[in-house]
Amino acid sequence: MAIDFEVADHIATITINRPERLNALDQEHYEALSRAWMEVRDNPEIRVAIVTGAGERAFSAGADLKTYDPASREWSTFWTTQRDALLNRGLEVWKPVIAAINGYCVGGGLTLTLATDIRVAVPEAHFGLSEVKRGIIAANGGTQRLIRQVPHAIAMEMLLCGDMVDAETALRWGLINRIVEAPDLMDAATEYARQIARNAPLAVQASKELAVRGQDLDLVAGLRLEQMSARLLRETADAKEGPMAFAEKRLPNFEGR
Template structure:
């Protein structure tokens, strides 16, 4: 399998598993990854996902261009907009996703990371969107999310020049949360995942959805949506359990209902 998938204690671990190709993704890997994201989205037992790459050299070098050369697609595929949904291409994922970046994070690997919520990287992590040097552009959200997450001039340099930058630069720009040693990378990611999974699942998902939708609506609409979801959550069993557990000085037992 090009993608390894496992679930434990409400946390899904997705591993891009083509280390011999720096975890570059061919058509099979993209389909497996799409299936994994669908499972995370639809499985109520999953509250958080962690995505990483196999080995110690790469998170992902993006699309495996050699596997796509000489494989033209029918133009009609362009309108199959819901086919093969990915985290960075169309799927609505309100469960938090954490990236554990272990090495090269290039092209589609970086656009995948840009679609995650928390990001941890090793000191050797290297980032780039160099598609313009190959005659194409950084798809799957590359031209969209980078300009949202970086100052305009910085994002345009990354997009138009295509140079690589290191983990310290990514941290300084705010693209990652923390730099951690390779041997504790997954530990750091899972620690954050566990802390999130202990919170009320519906409240976590509602908070993420509101935060992301706020980029596309005016402030009055965003505040109205916020108030609407808050009123809805007040009818959940978790909204009863939270205050009760606090009053009883015990950890809450949230069930996502």
């Protein structure tokens, strides 16, 4: 199976390891990727995840159109909405996810990126949603997340024209956080991950969930949800450890409880 999964120092690294196919995904690989995301969600030892692609050409070209035919699936699967759930297909993963984009990031590769929280890319990376050129749409969140993350006109240009843009354009549009040279890509992503993993994991996860859910709430409801979460967190051991470590001038030992 060409989905590599490693965990070290509270950081999970998921590598789409199919460089001969530009890290494109067929049904078997989508299922393996789903299992990886559920492990990130459910394993309390994991505090943050990095997702990347193998090789030097592509992060992911999305669905392998030569072998993957969604139309061949039984209609009954349409209502099994949590079957083989993916990060960009509605799986709720409140642990932060960092994308290390090592090349072409198109189609499902870009919709996956849109479901991550922090994105680092090499100068050679290109981004695009070309589905309309194939008679389909940018599903798995493409039509929903992009319009919430970049200005309306930019989102519509990408969705309706289907052309690719380079890394500098993606940075200017706010699709990615940083551009780094290829040899430094994983170091940059790992530094983000380590910085996050040092923080209190419950507070980190609460912050992500509040920020994401708040997009669908009015301000009053969002503020109230924030107040409730803050009150709950004050009862945790980590909330006591943080101020104590500060007073004692030492690094906190957060345990996620």
